[in-house]
Amino acid sequence: MLKYSFKRVAQSAVTLFIVVTFVFLLMRLLPVEGYFGDRYDKLTASQREAVLHKMGLLDPWYVQIGGFYERLMRGDLGTSSIYRQDIPVAEVIAPRIPYSVYFGLVATAISLVAGLAMGVHMARHKGRFWDRTWTAYVVFINAVPLAVYLLFIQLYGSDLLALPILFDKHRPISWILPALSMSLAGIAGYAMWMRRFMVDELNRDYVKLARAKGLSSSAVMVKHVMRNAYVPMAQYLPAAILATISGSIYIESLYSIPGMGGLLVDVIQRQDNPMVQALVLIFSSIGILGLFLGDILMALFDPRIKFVKSEGAR
Amino acid sequence: MDEASVIVKAEAAAAASRGIDPSLFAFADFDREAGERIGYSNYSYWRSTLRVFFRSRLSVLLLVSLGLLLLFTFVQPLIPGQKSPTVIYNDPATGTQYRNVAPGAQFWFGTNSIGQDLWSRIWSGTRTSLLIGFLVGIVEMLVGILYGALWGYVRRLDRPLTEVYNVLNNIPTTIILMLLAYILKPSFRTMVIAMCATGWIGLARFIRNQIVIIRDREYNLASRCLGTSTGRIIGKNLLPYLVSVIMLQTALSIPGTIGWEVFLTYIGLGLPVSIPSLGNLVNEGRRIMMSPELRYQLIFPTLVLSFITISLYVLGNAFSDASDPRNHV
Amino acid sequence: MSAGDCPAALASRAILSVRDLVVKFNLRGRVLTAIRGASLELAEGETLAIVGESGSGKSVFTKSFIGMEDQNGWIDSGSIGFEGEDLAKFRREEDWLRIRGRKISMVFQDPMTALNPLRSVGRQIAEVIELHQGLPPGMAERSAIELLARVGIPDPETRHRQYPHEFSGGMRQRVVIAIAMACKPRILICDEPTTALDVTIQAQILGLIKALQKDFGFTTVYITHDLGVVANVADRVAVMYAGKIVECGTAEEVFYDPRHPYTWALLSSLPQLGIKGRPLYSISGTPPNLFNEVVGDAFAPRNPQALKIDFVHEPPAFEVSPTHWAATWLLDPRSPPVEPPAAIKAMRAKYERSLS
Ligand SMILES: Nc1ncnc2c1ncn2[C@@H]1O[C@H](COP(=O)(O)OP(=O)(O)OP(=O)(O)O)[C@@H](O)[C@H]1O
Ligand SMILES: [Mg+2]
Numbered sequence: 001m002l003k004y005s006f007k008r009v010a011q012s013a014v015t016l017f018i019v020v021t022f023v024f025l026l027m028r029l030l031p032v033e034g035y036f037g038d039r040y041d042k043l044t045a046s047q048r049e050a051v052l053h054k055m056g057l058l059d060p061w062y063v064q065i066g067g068f069y070e071r072l073m074r075g076d077l078g079t080s081s082i083y084r085q086d087i088p089v090a091e092v093i094a095p096r097i098p099y100s101v102y103f104g105l106v107a108t109a110i111s112l113v114a115g116l117a118m119g120v121h122m123a124r125h126k127g128r129f130w131d132r133t134w135t136a137y138v139v140f141i142n143a144v145p146l147a148v149y150l151l152f153i154q155l156y157g158s159d160l161l162a163l164p165i166l167f168d169k170h171r172p173i174s175w176i177l178p179a180l181s182m183s184l185a186g187i188a189g190y191a192m193w194m195r196r197f198m199v200d201e202l203n204r205d206y207v208k209l210a211r212a213k214g215l216s217s218s219a220v221m222v223k224h225v226m227r228n229a230y231v232p233m234a235q236y237l238p239a240a241i242l243a244t245i246s247g248s249i250y251i252e253s254l255y256s257i258p259g260m261g262g263l264l265v266d267v268i269q270r271q272d273n274p275m276v277q278a279l280v281l282i283f284s285s286i287g288i289l290g291l292f293l294g295d296i297l298m299a300l301f302d303p304r305i306k307f308v309k310s311e312g313a314r
Numbered sequence: 315m316d317e318a319s320v321i322v323k324a325e326a327a328a329a330a331s332r333g334i335d336p337s338l339f340a341f342a343d344f345d346r347e348a349g350e351r352i353g354y355s356n357y358s359y360w361r362s363t364l365r366v367f368f369r370s371r372l373s374v375l376l377l378v379s380l381g382l383l384l385l386f387t388f389v390q391p392l393i394p395g396q397k398s399p400t401v402i403y404n405d406p407a408t409g410t411q412y413r414n415v416a417p418g419a420q421f422w423f424g425t426n427s428i429g430q431d432l433w434s435r436i437w438s439g440t441r442t443s444l445l446i447g448f449l450v451g452i453v454e455m456l457v458g459i460l461y462g463a464l465w466g467y468v469r470r471l472d473r474p475l476t477e478v479y480n481v482l483n484n485i486p487t488t489i490i491l492m493l494l495a496y497i498l499k500p501s502f503r504t505m506v507i508a509m510c511a512t513g514w515i516g517l518a519r520f521i522r523n524q525i526v527i528i529r530d531r532e533y534n535l536a537s538r539c540l541g542t543s544t545g546r547i548i549g550k551n552l553l554p555y556l557v558s559v560i561m562l563q564t565a566l567s568i569p570g571t572i573g574w575e576v577f578l579t580y581i582g583l584g585l586p587v588s589i590p591s592l593g594n595l596v597n598e599g600r601r602i603m604m605s606p607e608l609r610y611q612l613i614f615p616t617l618v619l620s621f622i623t624i625s626l627y628v629l630g631n632a633f634s635d636a637s638d639p640r641n642h643v
Numbered sequence: 644m645s646a647g648d649c650p651a652a653l654a655s656r657a658i659l660s661v662r663d664l665v666v667k668f669n670l671r672g673r674v675l676t677a678i679r680g681a682s683l684e685l686a687e688g689e690t691l692a693i694v695g696e697s698g699s700g701k702s703v704f705t706k707s708f709i710g711m712e713d714q715n716g717w718i719d720s721g722s723i724g725f726e727g728e729d730l731a732k733f734r735r736e737e738d739w740l741r742i743r744g745r746k747i748s749m750v751f752q753d754p755m756t757a758l759n760p761l762r763s764v765g766r767q768i769a770e771v772i773e774l775h776q777g778l779p780p781g782m783a784e785r786s787a788i789e790l791l792a793r794v795g796i797p798d799p800e801t802r803h804r805q806y807p808h809e810f811s812g813g814m815r816q817r818v819v820i821a822i823a824m825a826c827k828p829r830i831l832i833c834d835e836p837t838t839a840l841d842v843t844i845q846a847q848i849l850g851l852i853k854a855l856q857k858d859f860g861f862t863t864v865y866i867t868h869d870l871g872v873v874a875n876v877a878d879r880v881a882v883m884y885a886g887k888i889v890e891c892g893t894a895e896e897v898f899y900d901p902r903h904p905y906t907w908a909l910l911s912s913l914p915q916l917g918i919k920g921r922p923l924y925s926i927s928g929t930p931p932n933l934f935n936e937v938v939g940d941a942f943a944p945r946n947p948q949a950l951k952i953d954f955v956h957e958p959p960a961f962e963v964s965p966t967h968w969a970a971t972w973l974l975d976p977r978s979p980p981v982e983p984p985a986a987i988k989a990m991r992a993k994y995e996r997s998l999s
Contacts, residue, residue, distance in 0.1 A: 015480050015481060015484055016484075018477070018480075018481050019481050019484055019485055022481060023485070023493070026493060026494075026497065027493075027497075029497045030496070030497055031497075031499070139624065139627060139628060139631075140624065142627060143569050143620075143623045143624040143626070143627035143628070144569075144573075144619075144620045144623055144624065145569070145572060145573030145574075145576045145577070145619070145623065146573060146577070147573060147576040147577040147580055147596070148573075148576055148596055148616055148619060148620065151596070151600055151603070151612070152616070155603055155609075155612075204756065205751060205753060205756040205757050206756065206757055206758055206759040206760070208711070208751060208757075209751060209757045209758070209819065209822070210759065211711060211743070212709060212711060212743060212744060212748065212749045212751075212823075213743070213744040213770070213771045213774070213822060214740055214742075214743040214744025214745055214771065214774060214775060214826075215744075215770070215774065216736060216740055217736060219774075223770070224759050224762075227761065227762075228759065228760075228761050231761060243486065249488060249581075250577060250580065250581075253580075253581070264492070265581045268492060268496055268581055268582070268583070269581065269582045276493075276496065280489055280493060283485075283486055283488075283489050284484065284485045284486070284489060286486075287484050287485055287486045287489075288484045291483075291484060301761070302760075302761060303760075303761065303806040303808070304760055304806070304808045334952065334956060336977050337951075338950065338951045338952035338955060338956075339950055339951070339952055339972070339975065339977045339978045339979065340950060340951050340979065341948060341949070341950060341951070341979065342943070342949045342950060342951045342953065342954060344946075344947040344948075344949065
């Protein structure tokens, strides 16, 4: 187990390094206007070049990367160029982290409780009324673009339930709609996976033996099938939590929540390259962290996983 | 009494059989083929798939109505008397634009805030979005199959391809998509390219896993031993298995791309406003959604969009179920 | 008929008696009859083997004894008499919970997948003991360790805490047997208990079941393709074809004096019986499609020497000896004489020589 964790840590570190480098290089393809803000038109070509040179953007890419990692080690993510001119990126982002984390956790809690219950319910009524009803929900959520149905929730949710249409940190009631919106996709996702895992488990031979032992079908469900179905769920859990945090980009922006996701949309629209770069790095690291934690969690629960796992493809 | 069942049966049955025509106690002609014929009826994969698919009334209904809708979408510009999706219409009486005209006889679905005809914009937008969806779906399918097949079959490529997979899989899709759209600058082509960048990953992984499983599976070993050619193995064993997934993937990539398009448009990385698309229309509708009397501008495009995405999603899943050999009789 | 007519061995101590059992399945809107009126008597303490080719319905038949047909299956008619009750009438789960694991236990074919991979072996055994004997967890665990020792797992004190993947196939099958034995059932059904194991392990497992049977005194039903197993362990043999028992008798009778053409075909296809220089016999054709109604003898279309009547009337069970019967028209006095295949005759001759 320990050996497996170490191996997995090392693997994640390598992946993170590759991802960061890859993203960094991609960012070099960005239009250079994003480094100047509204000064761009005022400067002459040679002045622009001087600025770019000062920022190190004209150096060969490997020098740039070296410098970037060196600064990263010191916790320096660069400075914002347009959004909050000349303010360190870290300073812009820091106050926003709590909002993203808070909404991410609340939404995850709601989706987990509701989603798992729904999935178990579906599996137990497989092919019957409730299974079909919940399936219709899952289909709707998966088929209709998030960007569309969330709009309607904001619109009619605020209308019909008399809830605030925008986020206001002083009014807890304004937190309801965004938190709920963030949970909807999660509920559908957890329900679908839980149902699938339960059905998978139900078809396994050990269930036959458990029944032949004389266990009642509800005991088989609770003691064997559900317990076993949670294990593969555990693998997706951290990734899902973190995905909620980063996936709320749209919702944060829709409700003007001062979190990181809404910020990303803002800085993309204003073409603030250093901010975009920093946020993309943060979100990518969150993704890697999620997959890593999932594997560790899975290894904790599943005695069969010791050190090795079939490479790559999950 | 009960315990004697076997014997009772024997004697009772023997007694009952006494009235049987004695001429029947003669040898019958042996027909070797008859022994085979009584077994399971000949099975055709595709026929079974279609039969299972068409058994669901919902699938048939959705298929027919989606077919009609698509047909209409492409025929619509050819119908005489249709308005242009991009022309701004002016009121001849006042000479000003027909802004936000409610749905009525002249503009069936009303006009938008600059006086364009929403009805024709919706169909034009549907064409654009479907085109993006089809293109992306096809590219994803080709890349996914190619990548997955190489990944699964060529053992030497396993490591590097796994690494590439890991990197792409570790970055959230939203981020990759936003980044690419940001770097490439909005246009029809870059939209397609950006959306193709991640969608193939799932398919590639699936195909790779299936190939590895099936490659090692016993029945393939057996068919190899029996001298079946590789092409036949793929055709007979692999392909039917993969068809369900590929169909699902392709059917789902259209709703997926439409969703991404709406999202990218929202954050300002979508198609230029001059090209009507479902994403653009929804986004235009979003801007004025706070005035209840203008909400038709959001609702009409949404209805068309949701109908398309839901029916494709349901049909894709239904076909994938139907083409799964395990669901055949 | 009075009980006096029956073979004493059967009548006095019959523990389970199945009569005309019909089991059907609903498969995508079509009804399939997997068991078409099978009858069987099980005597207390005996070992019965059910043989027959794949798909003949052996598993479906025996699973119905513990109410474990698949979701889409049901007992259509017939009866299963056990301890004065008719199990075929059971509808509610509570009824079955009195029987399953407690009175009738089952060991399945594949030990590799039969255990829950995420729970320790000891827990899985203790679970049954707690359930059926109402012991508290601590005592159930002790019992589980004893059982593990009894089925020949070395070092049960540490091993009971391990997980199934840490056990070899043979050891897992021992664990499964321990689970089946945990409540001292009256009947143990083994559905191909050794097919998934290699030959030496097979013999050990069979030996273990035999030894346990001596200790606990239960009745055993073996389902197997392996006629070698049958010859080694079975007192009686029932031959199943297309959802029906077509011949039943003591092991000696079925092996050396088989009467049903299907039994002939089955035995002739044994490699051990092959006659040098002749190709090994194999049964041509396929078993009938169970979706269709079978008219007459189900085996007739594959039987080169079938009678006309085989295609018209279903043969009744003809008694050969008090312990042996077969359902074939060949036993009717009006049938033309039909010789069993050479391999069968050779075997019989060998047997008779060994007797004299
Ligand atoms: N759940 C089910 N639904 C439909 N048909 C079934 C089901 N279970 C079994 N059958 C059918 O019943 C018949 C008997 O199956 P069964 O598993 O009892 O055969 P078997 O004699 O045990 O074969 P094997 O030796 O391969 O284990 C088969 O034709 C099978 O297709
Ligand atoms: Mg079986």
